[in-house]
Amino acid sequence: xxxxxxxxxxxxxxxxxxxxxxxxxxxxxxxxxxxxxxxxxxxxxxxxxxxxxxxxxxxxxxxxxxxxxxxxxxxxxxxxxxxxxxxxxxxxxxxxxxxxxxxxxxxxxxxxxxxxxxxxxxxxxxxxxxxxxxxxxxxxxxxxxxxxxxxxxxxxxxxxxxxxxxxxxxxxxxxxxxxxxxxxxxxxxxxxxxxxxxxxxxxxxxxxxxxxxxxxxxxxxxxxxxxxxxxxxxxxxxxxxxxxxxxxxxxxxxxxxxxxxxxxxxxxxxxxxxxxxxxxxxxxxxxxxxxxxxxxxxxxxxxxxxxxxxxxxxxxxxxxxxxxxxxxxxxxxxxxxxxxxxxxxxxxxxxxxxxxxxxxx
Numbered sequence: 001x002x003x004x005x006x007x008x009x010x011x012x013x014x015x016x017x018x019x020x021x022x023x024x025x026x027x028x029x030x031x032x033x034x035x036x037x038x039x040x041x042x043x044x045x046x047x048x049x050x051x052x053x054x055x056x057x058x059x060x061x062x063x064x065x066x067x068x069x070x071x072x073x074x075x076x077x078x079x080x081x082x083x084x085x086x087x088x089x090x091x092x093x094x095x096x097x098x099x100x101x102x103x104x105x106x107x108x109x110x111x112x113x114x115x116x117x118x119x120x121x122x123x124x125x126x127x128x129x130x131x132x133x134x135x136x137x138x139x140x141x142x143x144x145x146x147x148x149x150x151x152x153x154x155x156x157x158x159x160x161x162x163x164x165x166x167x168x169x170x171x172x173x174x175x176x177x178x179x180x181x182x183x184x185x186x187x188x189x190x191x192x193x194x195x196x197x198x199x200x201x202x203x204x205x206x207x208x209x210x211x212x213x214x215x216x217x218x219x220x221x222x223x224x225x226x227x228x229x230x231x232x233x234x235x236x237x238x239x240x241x242x243x244x245x246x247x248x249x250x251x252x253x254x255x256x257x258x259x260x261x262x263x264x265x266x267x268x269x270x271x272x273x274x275x276x277x278x279x280x281x282x283x284x285x286x287x288x289x290x291x292x293x294x295x296x297x298x299x300x301x302x303x304x305x306x307x308x309x310x311x312x313x314x315x316x317x318x319x320x321x322x323x324x325x326x327x328x329x330x331x332x333x334x335x336x337x338x339x340x341x342x343x344x345x346x347x348x349x350x351x352x353x354x355x356x357x358x359x360x361x
Contacts, residue, residue: 001117003040003077008069008106011035012058013359015326019152022142024169024200031323032361034058035351036065038109040077046113047349049324050105050274051300055361057098064102072106077117079110083280096252100275107278108304108347115346122304122348123341126283126311132338133306135318136163136194143167146182153186162337163192163220163317169200173209177216184218194246196223203233210241221246221268229256231265244268249299253277254284261292268316272299279308286312302332303349306341327355 013033020029032055038046052058068086075082086103087095095103115125123130137156141149141164156164166183168176184193201209206225213219221244226233228250238245244267251257251271260266271285286308289296295316298305302320309315318339325331329350332339342348 001042003042003044003113003117005069005072005075005077005110006039006041007073008065008109009037009039010062010065011037011356012052012055012062012361013327013356014055014361015323015359017139017323019140020142021140021167022144023167023196023198024143025198027142028053030055032058033324033327034061034065034105035327035356036105036109038077038106038113040113042117044113044116046077046109046111046116047347047351048105048108048112048278048304049301049349050101051323058361061098061101061105064098065105068102068106077110077113079107079114079278079280082110083107083277100252100277104274104276104278104281107280108273111279112346112349119345121341121343122279122307122346123310126279126307128307128311130307130341130343131310132335132340133309133315133318134163135161135302135320135334135337135339136165136192137161138165138319139321140164141166141183143170143179146179149179150182150186153183157187157191160334160337161320162190163194165194165196165223165319167198168195168209169197173205173212176209177212180213180216180219184216189218192220193218194220194223197225199224199227201225203230203236206233206237207240210237210243214242219243223247223270224249231260231263234260234265235263238264238266246270246297248272248297249275251276251285254281254288257285258288261288261294266294268295268297270297270299270317270319273301273304273308279304282308283311286314289314302339303328304347306332306339307347310341327352327359 248269
């Protein structure tokens with residue numbers, strides 16, 4: 001079925017989070033999402049969403065999507081051609097940050113529409129079988145007092161996971177170490193534990209804390225210890241710290257991921273669907289990871305990421321959050337520490353319109 005773009009509509013929502021999350025960069029109490037609906041001439045609607053961090057960021061992203069929609073009206077729903085056209089239009093402004101976010105939202109919606117037109121889930125469209133993807137629970141374990149931290153660790157495991165992620169980056173390294181010890185004690189030796197500093201540290205401080213984590217043992221990876229674009233500093237950490245270094249949620253397109261891999265900046269990578277360039281950018285990034293022999297995980301967007309990881313040669317871990325679940329008719333399920341890739345066509349997302357109205361901003 002040949003599809004053409006009629007319009008692309010956006011709606012902003014702020015969905016309250018069941019577990020507010022405090023990281024070294026600040027606290028989140030609601031998920032600010034921009035819902036994208038790509039309307040086609042065949043009546044098929046391709047859907048995706050973008051994460052704005054705060055709801056004040058949603059209007060400028062929406063304006064960019066609307067501007068791009070005008071450029072694409074009447075064009076075929078062909079994601080690689082759409083990407084090529086938009087990259088050419090935005091070359092001088094730069095295809096980074098929210099420009100790339102907007103492009104990614106359109107790209108994911110276009111792939112969703114293509115999957116629906118063919119009656120196939122995105123994973124199959126990309127040549128992969130829908131299957132269960134290993135997932136870790138990333139919905140909690142923020143920077144908080146130790147007693148509720150330990151309680152939350154147990155609750156996160158009860159949701160059906162065998163792996164969780166702990167946020168670090170407290171002012172004093174000893175406070176981080178104490179939090180790490182308490183969580184490890186609470187979850188036991190058979191649960192996989194990742195830690196995430198959210199870019200909180202200088203290179204010198206990251207070396208200090210990384211060595212402390214090495215001595216402590218039992219940590220699966222150390223995520224974003226230093227500034228996201230400091231590939232030289234991150235490479236030093238990867239060389240000198242035994243615990244694997246994980247980066248990638250802030251790669252702006254596969255080009256920046258290629259630079260990080262060339263610099264030896266990490267042991268693992270975890271692109272973010274809206275920053276890497278949507279489905280199209282992800283598949284290029286997956287090829288880079290395969291070429292480098294580096295395991296590749298996802299950052300947020302589990303509804304799309306589970307399909308993408310199914311088609312990723314070095315598939316590693318799905319980061320699971322349920323932030324969009326309240327506005328979806330069929331939220332993702334978790335089964336024995338895995339997220340089964342849905343068999344519904346495209347991304348398999350349909351909005352719960354009553355919830356969308358309730359959380360509209």
